[in-house]
Amino acid sequence: MASDTAQQAPTAPAAPARALxxxxxxxxxxxxxxxxxxxxxxxxxxxxxxxxxxxxxxxxxxxxxxxxxxxxxxxxxxxxxxxxxxxxxxxxxxxxxxxxxxxxxxxxxxxxxxxxxxxxxxxxxxxxxxxxxxxxxxxxxxxxxxxxxxxxxxxxxxxxxxxxxxxxxxxxxxxxxxxxxxxxxxxxxxxxxxxxxxxxxxxxxxxxxxxxxxxxHPTFDLQLPAFGRPGWGDLLSALVVASLAAVLGMCAVYAFPYVHGAFRRLGHPMPALTLGGLVLGLLGALGGHLTLFKGLDEVAELARDPEGRSAGAFVGMAVVKLAALLVAASCGFRGGRIFPAVFVGAAFGLGAHTLVPAVHPALGVATGVLGMLLAVTRQGWVSLFTAAVLVSSPEILALLCLASLPAWLLVTGRPQMQLRADGTPVR
Known part of the structure; x- marks a missing residue:
């Protein structure tokens, strides 16, 4: 029956080589x-x-x-x-x-x-x-x-x-x-x-x-400790970290129209961007210089010493960076949200590893980035790809695919971190 249906299904004609x-x-x-x-x-x-x-x-x-x-x-x-x-x-x-x-x-x-x-x-x-x-x-x-x-x-x-x-x-x-x-x-x-x-x-x-x-000669590999054969505990860690990172990301997504509206009420780009810059300076003072800039070089510096900070320090940096991303995207700076979201997810994942050492640092980073990017970008393939290339470990791929499922259920159908012209969020 299935083969008969497949044979009857119309197939789109392929383009000839001269058209390509x-x-x-x-x-x-x-x-x-x-x-x-x-x-x-x-x-x-x-x-x-x-x-x-x-x-x-x-x-x-x-x-x-x-x-x-x-x-x-x-x-x-x-x-x-x-x-x-x-x-x-x-x-x-x-x-x-x-x-x-x-x-x-x-x-x-x-x-x-x-x-x-x-x-x-x-x-x-x-x-x-x-x-x-x-x-x-x-x-x-x-x-x-x-x-x-x-x-x-x-x-x-x-x-x-x-x-x-x-x-x-x-x-x-x-x-x-x-x-x-x-x-x-x-x-x-x-x-x-x-x-x-x-x-x-x-x-x-x-x-x-x-x-x-x-x-x-760019590279995204963070050179984290190699991840070996996955176990049942790794699956549980992946599901939990990705889901919690997605929830954290959705906090910024839900706040986005309100923060953007507050800056928009200033009525002019000069006061909005000047105030935004000042707030970002204060956040930088709170989180340290690693929470500045787009975040790609900074996340590599974080990953050089996964044990070098406490869980509170890692998670604090993730929260400050997410707040900085929210402010920068709301006040009118021209830029994208993928790379800073990578920093947020990586810092969150390293915090999970430090809090629970059984969470492998590579797995924590990959699943933290996965959940954060799913919330902020709503781009499933980009989220999976970015999380995978940061750790360059084929063994993590299956865990990432499974971890994306509950994280996606948490974010799909909800407001996105993108607004319509009238300030309402895109869904």
Missing amino acids: LPLILPALLVGVGSSLLFLGVSEAAEALQHVLWRNLPDALGVGRYSVLWMLVVLTATGVAVGLVVWKVPGHAGPDPATLGLAAAPMPPVVLPGLLLATALMLAGGPSLGPENPIIAVNVGLAFWLGGRLAPRMPGGLWAALAEAATIGALFGTPVAAALVISEALAGRQLRGLLWDNVFGPLVAAGAGALTTTLVA
Whole structure:
């Protein structure tokens, strides 16, 4: 019966090779270009970060991460980004609280201001990553340039190529992009086979990832102690840590529209971002310098010594970082939420390991990141992929898949950390 049904089910016709071959060159160009733009912005932001957090405080005789300097730099960053949003043509794009990973093409006039605001944010220390604005800029550029150089190609294709290329560049592998694309295509009426639909974006993602790898040599592996053969206790640990991390993340998600509304009532980006910078400086003083910035380098520093802090210290850093992510995303800083959420989940997982030593540190980090990302991003594949690559342990994969199930039940159907234009949360 099942075989008869399978034989009767209609199959979508596969695209001929001649329909896919013309996609290769545009996809390669978009992939390389998207990666180079991401690397250029990152390099410029790192250079400015060295000036702000090393050269200047050393020259002034102030502690690099003293309370005073954190307050000064983060408040000044709020002022600088506020000026960009206020005065630069395009106002650095729409309210970032309304944007997710997928981005509609923005007009070219918006893109320089968005890039400038992103670089200032990355250098100044607010707890956001580069992913959302870099994707938006690459999508806008690809859509604009592609429409002029190859007007016969559909505009949506350029956006899909740029989005996939940027995700590949950000993670240094096309696998993340392939997972995001397949998740986005789920439920859509596809023309042709799935692999035909992802062919061009996967080429772009591969080119973007390879360019990033060859130029910057990134790595996500935290070099945590190796995880051996899983046992029943490990399964219980995975289920509990992922679920608790998801609950912690949902606290920020539920608070998001209220915090965003409080900043929005200020009525202007200058006071909102200046106040946001000041609050972030206070949170940095409370949590320490590791709770600043996008969090990827900082989580690697945490992982170097899983036993070096108490459970309270790890969990305290997770809470402070989550609060900083909430404030930065609410007050108008341009940035994404994936990388700071990784720090929150990793710190929470290390806290679970320190509190209960039977929780392996690699398992604690992976499941903490998994639950936090599910709550903050609502991207199942990205959450699983990111959690897995941080620990580079194939034995953990089965545990992560099982741990994602109760965590997903806790977050699905609930408000997301993204708002509509009227300030109500997306569901």
